Amino acid sequence: MIYHLVTLIGIYGMLAVGLNLVVGYTGLFSLGHAAFFGLGAYTSALLSLAGAPVFTGMLAGGIIGALGGWLVGYSTVNLRGDYFCLGTLAFGEITRAVFTNWIGLTRGPMGLPGIPRPSLFGVPIKSVEQYMVLALIFLALSLAFAERLVKSPFGRMLRSIREDDVAAASLGKNVGRTKIVAVMAGSFMAGVAGGLYAHYITYIDPMGFTLNQSIFILVLVVFGGLGNNYGSIMGAVILVVVREGLRFLGLPSSVSAALQQAIYSVLLIGLMLVRPRGLLGEVKYMTRGDSSRSLEGGGE
Amino acid sequence: MALLELENVDAFYGRVQALHGVSMKVEEGEIVALLGSNGAGKSTTLKTISGLLRPQRGSVTLGGKSIGGLPAHAVARLGVGHVPEGRRIFKSLTVLENLKMGAYPCSPAQRASAFKENLDYVFDLFPRLKERRNQRGGTLSGGEQQMLAIGRALMMNPRILLLDEPSMGLAPLLVDQILDCIVELNQKKGLTILLVEQNANQALRIASRGYILQVGSIVLEGTAHELRSDENVRKTYLGEE
Numbered sequence: 001m002i003y004h005l006v007t008l009i010g011i012y013g014m015l016a017v018g019l020n021l022v023v024g025y026t027g028l029f030s031l032g033h034a035a036f037f038g039l040g041a042y043t044s045a046l047l048s049l050a051g052a053p054v055f056t057g058m059l060a061g062g063i064i065g066a067l068g069g070w071l072v073g074y075s076t077v078n079l080r081g082d083y084f085c086l087g088t089l090a091f092g093e094i095t096r097a098v099f100t101n102w103i104g105l106t107r108g109p110m111g112l113p114g115i116p117r118p119s120l121f122g123v124p125i126k127s128v129e130q131y132m133v134l135a136l137i138f139l140a141l142s143l144a145f146a147e148r149l150v151k152s153p154f155g156r157m158l159r160s161i162r163e164d165d166v167a168a169a170s171l172g173k174n175v176g177r178t179k180i181v182a183v184m185a186g187s188f189m190a191g192v193a194g195g196l197y198a199h200y201i202t203y204i205d206p207m208g209f210t211l212n213q214s215i216f217i218l219v220l221v222v223f224g225g226l227g228n229n230y231g232s233i234m235g236a237v238i239l240v241v242v243r244e245g246l247r248f249l250g251l252p253s254s255v256s257a258a259l260q261q262a263i264y265s266v267l268l269i270g271l272m273l274v275r276p277r278g279l280l281g282e283v284k285y286m287t288r289g290d291s292s293r294s295l296e297g298g299g300e
Numbered sequence: 301m302a303l304l305e306l307e308n309v310d311a312f313y314g315r316v317q318a319l320h321g322v323s324m325k326v327e328e329g330e331i332v333a334l335l336g337s338n339g340a341g342k343s344t345t346l347k348t349i350s351g352l353l354r355p356q357r358g359s360v361t362l363g364g365k366s367i368g369g370l371p372a373h374a375v376a377r378l379g380v381g382h383v384p385e386g387r388r389i390f391k392s393l394t395v396l397e398n399l400k401m402g403a404y405p406c407s408p409a410q411r412a413s414a415f416k417e418n419l420d421y422v423f424d425l426f427p428r429l430k431e432r433r434n435q436r437g438g439t440l441s442g443g444e445q446q447m448l449a450i451g452r453a454l455m456m457n458p459r460i461l462l463l464d465e466p467s468m469g470l471a472p473l474l475v476d477q478i479l480d481c482i483v484e485l486n487q488k489k490g491l492t493i494l495l496v497e498q499n500a501n502q503a504l505r506i507a508s509r510g511y512i513l514q515v516g517s518i519v520l521e522g523t524a525h526e527l528r529s530d531e532n533v534r535k536t537y538l539g540e541e
Contacts, residue, residue, distance in 0.1 A: 160390045160401050167388040170350055171402050172376030172456060
């Protein structure tokens, strides 16, 4: 059981770290992260069902995810705040509708069963323990990549865009291109995580990539604290355990579902009261008032 | 040839025309003051120069090269350092990170050495920033934030510095200090400066020439001396009887 939980934490941790680059560091509020997750999952599943090696499929999943990120970034580059958020929401709904209705390719609501498990150097990865190790390796790679990125001058550029994109542009920074690259990096990770998920569960359907899923990933990031990669992983650890862990207590499902919702809500409310910046957050969740204040210099 | 030249520039916010045929020039090594009351179009003129606003008609040239309509980041890379109104520093970044943000938009070739040189220069000009280099920008006082905003623009070694109301919201003592720094930049470094100010008295004290904007048009131009002795300017902008 614990192995299953840790595997899911690895997958959701990757999603959260990727989204944190966009929301936490660049300050672009995205409600469409599940779309990239789904693009990666379907790409990898379909390729491997057609006979491609699983890891090739995962890589392709990441690339298709990043292409989706480019599409979203390119088409929303001039949108700010709420409007960017709506753009990503729309993209998420469109991809879900495509997954559901392109029956010839995705089998629609019937889903894709029998997705193969990967094998490494000819050794098939069959057990959950082995898969857990794989997921953790992927999570560690994502974390290392994200940490390197945000500590580099490029990361400084992301944070400066979050603070004030007009000032960043007037210092010679290409704000639009930087935003697109950030969204692409986040969606690449989500795409790879999608592949990891598809080959783990071995079955996917459009219900795994809904707006609810996007919100859940966003909550992981906000809960852990915007702009902190370790926070994102911590958010994934706690909330995945709450969401999935109760299933194993042997309670009747009518009780455990309600209990899960209750614990989840109490955790969120408690966190917002005690630590509005999230567990390890660098910046406060921005409200309209905060962001307009940040445009004006402090008085003397 | 003037370093910066605007010719018959019209600019709009949406459908509202904010600049009507603005023409002005700034010669190499000058401090030029752009004066006017609230809403006259002073900040709009600077934004049009730095590419934050696209001129609808007319031309903007820097050293003979047209920059009108280029995106802001491209204009900055050509050497226009814009210190925007209200400072707009990055509050959650440290002072040093803020300065690094201003650094090297130009050629990566001369990066490291130019960076060190510029940083030393900025710290020399504003020792307070050196003391506070690891502090977050948002924790600085208003005067220090203004120094940081100017320092940040200096980090890219601009050919011309556009200063938008550097004295806004500062105590009189600090205003003097900032203006002294501007004079020093101009005299010691030979930096060309276009200064927008509400505080006309102070601006004309340090500028060699000036332009007066009224509802989006230039209504008067001349040397600082001429403007200061003009009857209308004295009444309207210098608050003298």
